[in-house]
Amino acid sequence: MKPIEIRPNIFWVGINDRSTELFEGLWPIHDFGVSYNSYLIKDEKTALVDLSKEMFTDDFVEHVSELVDLSKIDYVIVNHMEPDHTGALLRIRELAPNATFVGMGKAIGMMKDFYGVEENVKVVKHDETLSLGKLTLRFLFTPLVHWPETMMTYVEEEQLLFTCDAFGSYGALDSGIFDDEVGNQSFYEREALRYYTNIVAAYSRNVVMAIEKVSAHPIQIVAPSHGLVWRSDPMRIVNLYQRWAKFGSEPAEPGVTVLYGTMYRNTERAMEFALSELTKYKLPVEVFNVSNIDPSYILPSLWTKRGVLVACPTYERAMFPAMVRMLTMAEIKNVKHKVAGYFGSYAWSGGAKAVFEGFAEKLNWDVVGGLEFVGSSKKADLEQIRQITQQVAEKSM
Numbered sequence: 001m002k003p004i005e006i007r008p009n010i011f012w013v014g015i016n017d018r019s020t021e022l023f024e025g026l027w028p029i030h031d032f033g034v035s036y037n038s039y040l041i042k043d044e045k046t047a048l049v050d051l052s053k054e055m056f057t058d059d060f061v062e063h064v065s066e067l068v069d070l071s072k073i074d075y076v077i078v079n080h081m082e083p084d085h086t087g088a089l090l091r092i093r094e095l096a097p098n099a100t101f102v103g104m105g106k107a108i109g110m111m112k113d114f115y116g117v118e119e120n121v122k123v124v125k126h127d128e129t130l131s132l133g134k135l136t137l138r139f140l141f142t143p144l145v146h147w148p149e150t151m152m153t154y155v156e157e158e159q160l161l162f163t164c165d166a167f168g169s170y171g172a173l174d175s176g177i178f179d180d181e182v183g184n185q186s187f188y189e190r191e192a193l194r195y196y197t198n199i200v201a202a203y204s205r206n207v208v209m210a211i212e213k214v215s216a217h218p219i220q221i222v223a224p225s226h227g228l229v230w231r232s233d234p235m236r237i238v239n240l241y242q243r244w245a246k247f248g249s250e251p252a253e254p255g256v257t258v259l260y261g262t263m264y265r266n267t268e269r270a271m272e273f274a275l276s277e278l279t280k281y282k283l284p285v286e287v288f289n290v291s292n293i294d295p296s297y298i299l300p301s302l303w304t305k306r307g308v309l310v311a312c313p314t315y316e317r318a319m320f321p322a323m324v325r326m327l328t329m330a331e332i333k334n335v336k337h338k339v340a341g342y343f344g345s346y347a348w349s350g351g352a353k354a355v356f357e358g359f360a361e362k363l364n365w366d367v368v369g370g371l372e373f374v375g376s377s378k379k380a381d382l383e384q385i386r387q388i389t390q391q392v393a394e395k396s397m
Contacts, residue, residue, distance in 0.1 A: 001014070001016065001173065001177075002063070002066070003040070003063055003064075003066055003067055004177055006039075006160075006177075006178075006221065006223065006229055006231070007155075007158045007160060007221065009041065009042040009043060009135075010039060010040070010041050010042075010155070010158065010160065011039065011040045011041075011042070011067055012037060012038075012039060012177050012223075012229065013038050013039065013040050013048075013060070013063040013064050013067065014035050014036055014037040014038050014039075014052070014063075014173070014177075015035065015036045015038070015052045015053070015056045015059055015060055015063070016033060016034075016035050016172040016173055016174075017029075017033050017034050017035070017036060017053065017056065017172065018033040018172055019033075019055075020033075020034070023084075023170070023198075024199070026198075026296075027170075027194075027198045027199075027294075027296045028294050028296055028297075029170055032170055032171045032172060032187075032191065033170075033171065033172030034170050034171065034172060034226055034227075035171070035172055035173045035177075035226055035227060036052045036053055036056065036084060036085065036225065036226065037050070037177075037223065037224060037225045037226065037227075037229070038050045038051055038052055038060065038064075038085075038225075039162060039223060040064060040067055040068065041132060041135060041155070042067065042068060043132035043133040043134055043135045044132060044133025044134070045074040045075060045131075045132040045133055046068055046072060046073050046074050046075070046132075047073070047074060047075040047076070047077055047132055047137070048064065048073055048075070048076045048077065048092070048096075048099075049077040049079065049153055049162050050077065050078070050079055050080070050085045050086075050162070050164060050225055051076070051085055051086050051087065051088040051089055051092060052084075052085070052087060052088045053083065053084045053085075053087040053088075054083065054087030054088060055087070056087075056088070057087065057088040057091045060088050061088070061091060061092075061095065070092070070095040070096045071095065071096055071097070071098070072096075073092075073096040073098075073099045074098075074099060074100065074132075075099060075100050075101075075102050075122075075130070075132075076089075076092060076096070076099050076100070076101045076102065077102050077103070077137070077153050077162070078101055078102060078103035078107050078111065079103070079150060079151050079152060079153055079162060079163075079164035079225070080107070080147060080149065080150045080151075080164040080165055080225070081103070081107050081110040081111065081114060081147065081149055082147060082165070083114070085164065085225055086111075086114070086115070089101075089111070089114075089115050089117070090115055090117075093115075093117060093120075097120075098120070099120065100120050100121065100122050101117065101120060101121045101122070102121075102122045102124055102130065102139075103121075103122075103123070103124070103149065103151070104123070104124060104125075104126075104139070104141055104149050104150075104151050105123045105125075105149075106143075106148050106149035107149035107150075107151070108121050108122075108123050109149075110149055124139045124151075125139075125141070126139065126140060126141035126151075127139070127140070129156075134157065135155055135156075135157050135158070136155070136156045136157060137153050137154070137155060137156075138153070138154040138155075138156055138217075139151050139152075139153055139154075140152045140153075140154060140210075140213050140214060141213075142166065142206070142209075142210035142213065142214075143206060144203045144206040145165065145166050145200065145203060145206050145207055145210045146165055146199055146200050146202075146203050146206075150164060150165065150166075151164075152164065152166065152210070152214060154214075154217055156217075158220065158221070159217070159218045159219055159220040159221070160219075160220060160221040160223060161214060161217070161219050161221065161222055161223065161234075162223050162224075162225075163214075163222060163223065163224045163225070164224065164225045165199065165200065165224070165225060165226065166200070166207065166210060166224065166241065167192075167222050167224045167227075167230070167237045167238060167241055168192070168195055168199075168224040168225055168226035168227045169188050169189070169191045169192035169194075169195045169224075169226060169227030169228065170191040170192075170194060170195045170226065170227070171187060171188050171191045171227060173227075173228070177228065177229050178228065178229050178230075178231050178232070179228045179229070179230045179231065179232050179233060179236070179237075180231065180232035180233075182228065185228070188227055188228050189237075189240065190300075191227070192227060192237065192240065192241075193240070193244065193300045193303075193304070194296060194297065194299070194300050195226065195227070196241065196244050196300075196303075197244075197299035197300050197302075197303045197333065198296050198299060198333075200241075201244070201248065201299070201303055201333045201334065201335070202332065202333050202334045204244070204245040204246075204247070204248025204249065204334070205245075205248060205249065207241060207242075207245040207248075208242070208245045208246070211238060211241065211242050211245070214238075219234050219235070219238070220234060221234055222234040222237055222238065224237075244303065244304070247303055247304060247337075248334060248336070249336075249337070250337060251306050251337050252303065252304050252305055252306050252337070252338075253284075253304055253305060253306065254283055254284065254305070254306060254396055254397050255283050255284035255285065255286075255301075255304070255305035255306060255307065255396060256278060256283055256284075256285050256286075256305060256306075256307035256308070256309060256392060256393060256396050257285075257286055257288070257298070257301045257302045257305045257307065257308050257309070258271065258274070258275065258278075258285060258286065258287040258288065258308075258309045258311065259288055259290055259298065259302075259308065259309070259310050259311070259312075259323065259326060260287070260288070260289060260290065260310075260311040260312060261289065261290045261291050261311075261312035261313070261320040261322045261323045262289075262291075262311075262312070262313065263313055263315075263320070266313070266345035266375060266376045266377065267311050267312055267313045267343075267344045267345045268311075269376070269377065270311060270343055270344075270345070270373070270377040270381070270382070270385055271287075271309075271311040273377070273382055273385060273386075274309060274311065274343070274385055274386075274388075274389040275287065277385075277386055277389040277390060277393070278309075278389060278393055280393075281393040281394070281397065283307075283393060283396060283397060284305065286301040286305070288301070290312070290320075290322040290323050290325070290326045291322045295325065295326050295329040298326060299329065299330070299333060299335070302330060302335050302338075303333075303335055305396070306338060306339060306395070306396040307338065307339050307340070307392045307393065307395065307396030308338045308339070308340040308341075308365065308392070309340070309341055309342075309388075309389065309392055310323065310327075310340065310341070310342045310344075310356055311342070311343055311344055312344045312352060313344045313345045313346060313352060314344065314345070314346035314347075314349065314350050314351045314352040314353075314372065315352070316351075317349050317350075317351040318351045318352065318355055319351070319352040319355035319356065320344070320352060323352075324355065327356070327359040328359075330359070330363065331359060331362055331363060334363075335363060336363050336364045336365070337364060337365075338363070338365045338366070339365070339366045339368060339391075339392055339395040339396055340360055340365040340366065340367050340368070340392065341367065341368050341369050341370065341388035341389065341391065341392045342356040342357075342367070342369075342370040342371070342388075343370065343371040343372070343373070343381075343384070343385050343388060344371075344372060344373075345372075345373055345374070345375060345376070345377070346372050346373070346374060347374070347375070350372040352372065353370045353371070353372045356370060357370065366395065368388060368391035368392055368395065369384070369387065369388040369391065370388070371384045371385060371388065
């Protein structure tokens, strides 16, 4: 895509990435891609806000060069040092040798660690301003959204907020960059939730604090570094993030996420019985086979629903490995404050139930019950599974 003017003399100069398989080497984006949004401000002084991933440096340089002679760039604003936003830094420094790189103190320290850059840098503090001429940039320190050095940059006269990873989403920008010019905004909102749970959820407390900081300023445009630029309803994405962030410290919405793994379908048959019980409660229910669905797609349901049913067999006196992977990711992402139950089959020795209880204790889950049964589930086993399922459902309403 060519550069796009988002406000007078403020341009989107981003890149669409449809090549990368795994974002951060972890999260699948091969189906929909992702954008790396960068912005150029042309005033008495010229500022480039965030950069691009290294593999797209040539494309990025070409985009910016359509608008300005790179040697005339005065400032490079580094909201966040993660390499998907700074991979082009050394090339830009070479092409803009007089540019000053601006960031919070931790960002400038990371710039040295990542790229060996120590000269022509400027450390700014929270609420500090920088005049470009007609336009004024105000820097808002938003640590741990989602690295410790992150900040947002607010253009006061335009009430425009460059938010870097905050308020972002997966998904390349196919038919436009603005919320009011795409016909599938719901897709980007869904991918924003997946992005939030994959990337930001562990720092939800910091998201809440960041939103409190930015709420002191009127906002007409939210311009993140991934996904749509929100100009028609900029508070829409802010309010979504605010809602999701609350689930980090309080119960989520009514509903149950069913996580299951199975080797010879004994646990799967028991899980199907539990699903028939759940239908009586008319709750939102999502079911995931952890063996063939990536945690990236499971985390949104796990994050936004109150209840969790875990069904998986014992595997060599421990838990089915695919479920261990899923629950480990839930632990990393601080998926807390759930009501949960467990059941699963074993052949000669149990063990999965104890592993489940260990995860539940660390995540502060309210465990209503657990059951390990030998081989296939018997009548007495199904009655216990019924009770576990009913308690999870009742507490998830």
